[in-house]
Amino acid sequence: MIGYLGGRVGALERDTAQRRAIREVINAANGPLGPREILDAARRTVPSMGIATVYRNLKALLQSGWLHVVEAPGEAQRYERAGKEHHHHFSCRSCGRMFEVAGCPEGLTEIVPDGFTLEHHEFFFYGHCEDCTDEG
Amino acid sequence: MIGYLGGRVGALERDTAQRRAIREVINAANGPLGPREILDAARRTVPSMGIATVYRNLKALLQSGWLHVVEAPGEAQRYERAGKEHHHHFSCRSCGRMFEVAGCPEGLTEIVPDGFTLEHHEFFFYGHCEDCTDEG
DNA sequence: GTCGTTGCAAAGCGTTTGCAGCCTA
DNA sequence: TAGGCTGCAAACGCTTTGCAACGAC
Numbered sequence: 001m002i003g004y005l006g007g008r009v010g011a012l013e014r015d016t017a018q019r020r021a022i023r024e025v026i027n028a029a030n031g032p033l034g035p036r037e038i039l040d041a042a043r044r045t046v047p048s049m050g051i052a053t054v055y056r057n058l059k060a061l062l063q064s065g066w067l068h069v070v071e072a073p074g075e076a077q078r079y080e081r082a083g084k085e086h087h088h089h090f091s092c093r094s095c096g097r098m099f100e101v102a103g104c105p106e107g108l109t110e111i112v113p114d115g116f117t118l119e120h121h122e123f124f125f126y127g128h129c130e131d132c133t134d135e136g
Numbered sequence: 137m138i139g140y141l142g143g144r145v146g147a148l149e150r151d152t153a154q155r156r157a158i159r160e161v162i163n164a165a166n167g168p169l170g171p172r173e174i175l176d177a178a179r180r181t182v183p184s185m186g187i188a189t190v191y192r193n194l195k196a197l198l199q200s201g202w203l204h205v206v207e208a209p210g211e212a213q214r215y216e217r218a219g220k221e222h223h224h225h226f227s228c229r230s231c232g233r234m235f236e237v238a239g240c241p242e243g244l245t246e247i248v249p250d251g252f253t254l255e256h257h258e259f260f261f262y263g264h265c266e267d268c269t270d271e272g
Numbered sequence: 273g274t275c276g277t278t279g280c281a282a283a284g285c286g287t288t289t290g291c292a293g294c295c296t297a
Numbered sequence: 298t299a300g301g302c303t304g305c306a307a308a309c310g311c312t313t314t315g316c317a318a319c320g321a322c
Binding site for chain 2: 088090093099101102103104105106107108111112113114115116117118119120121122123124125126127128129130133134
């Protein structure tokens with residue numbers, strides 16, 4: 001093949017112990033994880049794993065459609081398995097947990113200025129979840 | 137004076153050319169700006185300005201309540217004047233600029249689950265701005 | 273003159289990339 | 298075996314910090 005490929009995103013052609021460990025960690029998680037969390041957990045299976053391998057695999061899994069990024073404002077990127085239905089997130093200011101919110105507000109296209117092309121949107125709700133509202 | 141203060145957040149006690157330029161840039165903007173954008177624009181007034189000065193002033197202006205942070209998912213922090221009317225943001229995927237979007241979609245409270253208390257929300261729209269839509 | 277503020281350069285920090293060796297298919 | 302994949306370390310880009318000089322009040 002022609003040219004340098006060292007930095008290229010992997011094609012997921014081989015089933016390595018590292019990749020398997022990363023997938024297992026994400027499958028076992030009950031919420032989206034950050035790269036560091038994934039590394040720490042995956043090292044319980046493959047102690048020699050490096051952070052670069054995590055990043056490279058996240059990128060490859062993302063590209064293959066297996067993974068999905070959760071990007072909350074002011075927080076680091078987290079990763080969760082793809083394939084969930086369209087939803088948004090509710091972040092509880094009391095307990096810090098993040099919840100999924102099904103559905104979408106109406107009239108999105110109307111508030112976008114004329115001439116602009118809307119491709120995607122991301123909503124975040126902040127407040128207190130059911131548990132924390134009860135307490136207050 | 138006791139101890140080292142070099143890294144401390146300024147108290148905005150003096151009216152310097154740099155600070156004036158930064159404020160003017162932010163006042164003139166039609167959307168939230170990133171540190172680099174602010175530096176580039178402010179250098180038209182004070183060419184010698186360094187990026188550290190921008191960061192220090194942003195921090196100070198933020199702390200004084202004059203500025204407000206816009207934290208878009210997956211992007212670096214941007215800054216806009218505090219006290220604006222309620223609005224959201226449109227991020228152009230072609231040119232990277234961010235625009236204000238007046239108004240708000242309908243039916244926000246309805247999609248939040250029962251028992252949850254909604255205090256605040258943050259919406260982001262992604263696509264192409266007027267200029268970049270024309271080009272395509 | 274004081275001392276808040278600035279520019280420069282170096283240090284951090286999380287993420288990416290170059291490279292040589294490893295190991296799956 | 299070939300070449301996709303990995304670990305290590307250096308490189309990056311963005312932000313912060315140390316320090317001496319500057320300049321607003």
